[in-house]
Every structure is written in C-alpha cells, then in structure tokens.
Amino acid sequence: MNNLRIGFIGLGNVGGKLAGSLLRHKMDLTVRDLNPELVAQFVARGAKSAASPRAMAENCDVIITCLPSPAASAAVMEGPDGILEVLKPGQVWLEMSTTDAAEIRRLGAKAQAKGALAMDCPVSGGCHRAETGNISIFAGGDRSAFETVFPILTTLGRRVLHTGELGSASQLKVVTNYLCTAHLVALAEALTVCKVAGMDMNMAYEGIRISSGNSFVHETESQVILNGSRDISFTMDLVIKDVGLFDQIAKDLNVPLELSPLILNIFKESAAKYGPRELSPNVIRRYEEPCNVKVLGIGFPAEMTDDEPEAPGYEVVPANRAPSTLPTGR
Numbered sequence: 001m002n003n004l005r006i007g008f009i010g011l012g013n014v015g016g017k018l019a020g021s022l023l024r025h026k027m028d029l030t031v032r033d034l035n036p037e038l039v040a041q042f043v044a045r046g047a048k049s050a051a052s053p054r055a056m057a058e059n060c061d062v063i064i065t066c067l068p069s070p071a072a073s074a075a076v077m078e079g080p081d082g083i084l085e086v087l088k089p090g091q092v093w094l095e096m097s098t099t100d101a102a103e104i105r106r107l108g109a110k111a112q113a114k115g116a117l118a119m120d121c122p123v124s125g126g127c128h129r130a131e132t133g134n135i136s137i138f139a140g141g142d143r144s145a146f147e148t149v150f151p152i153l154t155t156l157g158r159r160v161l162h163t164g165e166l167g168s169a170s171q172l173k174v175v176t177n178y179l180c181t182a183h184l185v186a187l188a189e190a191l192t193v194c195k196v197a198g199m200d201m202n203m204a205y206e207g208i209r210i211s212s213g214n215s216f217v218h219e220t221e222s223q224v225i226l227n228g229s230r231d232i233s234f235t236m237d238l239v240i241k242d243v244g245l246f247d248q249i250a251k252d253l254n255v256p257l258e259l260s261p262l263i264l265n266i267f268k269e270s271a272a273k274y275g276p277r278e279l280s281p282n283v284i285r286r287y288e289e290p291c292n293v294k295v296l297g298i299g300f301p302a303e304m305t306d307d308e309p310e311a312p313g314y315e316v317v318p319a320n321r322a323p324s325t326l327p328t329g330r
Contacts, residue, residue: 004028006152007060009053009076010097011038013233014123015066017130018096018156023047024133025155030056052081057091062152066096069241070103077107089115092149096121096156098177098242101167101249104140108166117145120166122173123157126220127233128304134158134311140169154313161316171249178246178260181239181280183217185263188284191225191295195288201226201297220304221281226297230281232304237276239267 004027008019011033022029023045030048033039039049050056053076057063063083067073073095078084083093084107093111095104099120108118119141129135137157139146146162153160163169190213194204205226208218221232243264250257270283288295 004062004152005030005060007032007050007056007063008066009033009056009063010066010068010072011035011042012066012068013127014130015096016042017127018064018066018123018135019047020131021133021156027155030060032056053077053079053083054081054085057083057086061090062092062094062149064094064096068097068238070097070099073097073099074103074107078110084110084114087111087114087116091116092145093118094121094149094152095119095170096123098122098173098238098245099170100245101170101174104170105167108141117141117148118166119145119149120169121149121153122169124173124176125157126304126306128220128306129308130157132306132308132310133313134306134308136161136316138163138169138172140164141166150315156313158311158313159316160313161318174242174245174249177239177242178263180217181243181263181267182259183215184221184281185266185283187215187218187222188225188281188287191222192284192287192291192293195293195295196291201295202299205297205300223300224303225281225284225295227300227302228294228296229302230279230284231302232279232281234280235277236267236271236274236280236283239280240264240271240276243267 006022006027007030009032011019011031016038019031030050031039031042032050043049065073065076076082093116104120111118119139121137121139123130123135123137125135135157136159137153138161139153140163163172195201205222208214224230224232247260247264250260267283270286274282274285284295
C-alpha cells in the first residue's frame with residue numbers, strides 16, 4: 001500500500017488530521033486546500049501539492065475528499081479542472097465528507113462510469129481521534145470495493161463498518177450526527193439547570209458520567225463546555241447542515257419527527273444570534289444568558305486529546321450477522 005499515490009482534498013478540522021495519519025504512516029501524499037497556509041504546512045512535512053483537483057487525479061491512484069458541504073464536493077468532482085475530467089479505470093475516489101446520500105450516489109455513478117471505484121467513507125468519533133488514527137469509519141459501496149480500500153481505511157481509522165451500498169454510510173453518519181446534536185442540546189440544558197441550582201459543577205459532571213445519563217457527548221463536549229473554551233472543532237453552520245440532512249431524509253421517507261425540527265430551529269436561531277461560525281457547544285449560551293450565569297468547572301481541558309494508543313484497524317461486524325469473507329492477511 002505504501003506504493004499507492006494518495007491525494008487528499010480538504011485539510012480542515014477533520015481532513016487535516018486524517019491526512020496527517022497518512023503522512024505519519026509514510027504514505028505518498030499529495031494535498032489540496034483553498035487555504036494555502038494549510039497546504040504549506042503539509043508540504044513542509046513531506047507532502048506534495050496539486051494545483052487543481054484535475055492535476056491531483058492525473059497523478060494519484062486514490063483521491064480522498066473531506067469537504068464541508070455537498071456543493072464543495074460537487075465542485076471538485078465535476079467543476080472546471082475537476083476530478084471527473086480525467087478519472088480513469090482502476091482509480092479510487094473516497095468521499096469522507098458528511099454529505100447527502102443522493103449526491104454521493106449521483107457523483108459515484110459518474111466515477112464508476114469512468115471505471116473507477118467510488119465509496120462514501122465518513123468518520124465519527126471526534127477530531128481528537130481523527131488525529132491519532134483511532135476514529136471510526138463507515139464505508140458504503142460494493143463489498144469488492146470495500147476490500148480493495150480496506151488497508152487505506154484501517155490506516156485512517158481503527159473501527160471500520162461496511163454499511164452496505166454506496167450512500168448508506170452517509171445516511172448512517174447523518175443519523176449519528178443528529179443524535180450527537182440532540183445529546184448536546186440536552187446537556188446544555190441539564191448543565192445550566194445544575195449551575196442555577198447551585199450544584200458543584202465538577203460533582204455534577206461526575207454524577208452524569210457514572211450514571212444512566214452518560215454519553216460520548218458528555219465525556220467530550222461537556223468537558224470543553226465546563227472549561228469555557230467550548231472548542232470541539234465544530235461550528236453551528238456545520239450542525240445546521242448535518243441535522244438538516246437528517247431532517248430531509250425523514251421528510252423524504254414521510255417519517256413524522258418532532259425533536260429533529262426543534263433542534264434544527266434551536267441551532268438556526270443560535271447561529272443567527274451568535275454567528276454561523278460560533279463553536280457548536282456554545283449553544284449553551286441560549287440558557288446561560290437569560291439566567292445570568294456561566295457554566296464552568298475546574299480543571300477541565302480546553303480541547304479534547306486522545307490518550308488511547310493507536311492500534312491496528314479492524315472491521316466491525318454487526319452482531320448476529322455472518323461476517324463476510326475477509327481478504328487474506330486482514
């Protein structure tokens with residue numbers, strides 16, 4: 001796999017850390033981002049750069065995109081100097097953005113028509129785990145395509161779940177981001193009530209952590225809330241995009257929802273008041289400010305770090321399902 005030439009487009013909060021894992025494992029890496037400073041940082045660490053998505057596709061075997069919106073992915077794939085202009089049989093496109101399932105199927109079909117492999121491979125578990133290679137990855141696409149790209153996925157992350165056909169991973173990712181957001185809003189309310197009630201916030205944090213009220217979001221986002229940084233490397237505009245995608249799936253399927261539209265509206269109002277690029281845990285300001293309190297604890301980190309050592313990646317097989325035949329050496 002070290003002989004593969006890998007291109008990576010999108011060096012933001014998540015993409016930059018995923019691309020960093022490829023560098024850490026001595027991959028032949030070419031990068032591109034609209035921010036030249038981010039590109040320069042990777043070039044200084046040993047990566048090459050590409051002048052355009054097309055130029056990257058002309059010189060790489062695998063192209064990975066990790067971008068903030070479906071429109072951004074469409075632009076690098078089918079815009080002027082886009083990847084699809086020169087994509088050829090045997091190449092691989094991995095879409096690691098959180099995106100719309102219908103859009104990944106549309107663009108994936110165009111890539112497959114060129115003879116390339118296409119998969120949607122969004123990640124979940126926080127930027128701190130993306131940095132260490134311990135993040136989880138959902139992978140949607142044909143089983144044969146999954147087996148082809150499995151060594152790359154296990155370099156980027158630890159737990160890899162093959163979700164089924166192209167687009168299925170994006171749907172599942174949107175579901176998990178919706179749940180994360182629901183937990184965040186509930187915690188913002190709960191922590192504010194604890195503060196106004198006069199509780200010791202360190203005690204309240206531990207009480208929630210050791211109880212049935214615990215969650216992954218509490219063990220990560222509650223900590224940066226209580227620190228005061230509120231920095232989880234995610235912003236309100238991205239929450240609105242992700243929960244909006246989930247809400248649209250439900251509408252398309254005629255599933256009547258009550259909580260999702262409410263949460264979407266909470267973040268739209270918060271983004272209008274505090275700014276779309278406000279850090280998402282600062283949704284707690286909606287509850288702090290009317291009560292004239294600041295929800296803080298003592299000794300919590302300003303940002304999350306992954307203290308779990310990097311370990312070899314592996315496929316996660318759902319319980320009560322027969323595992324598919326795995327390639328030799330996995």
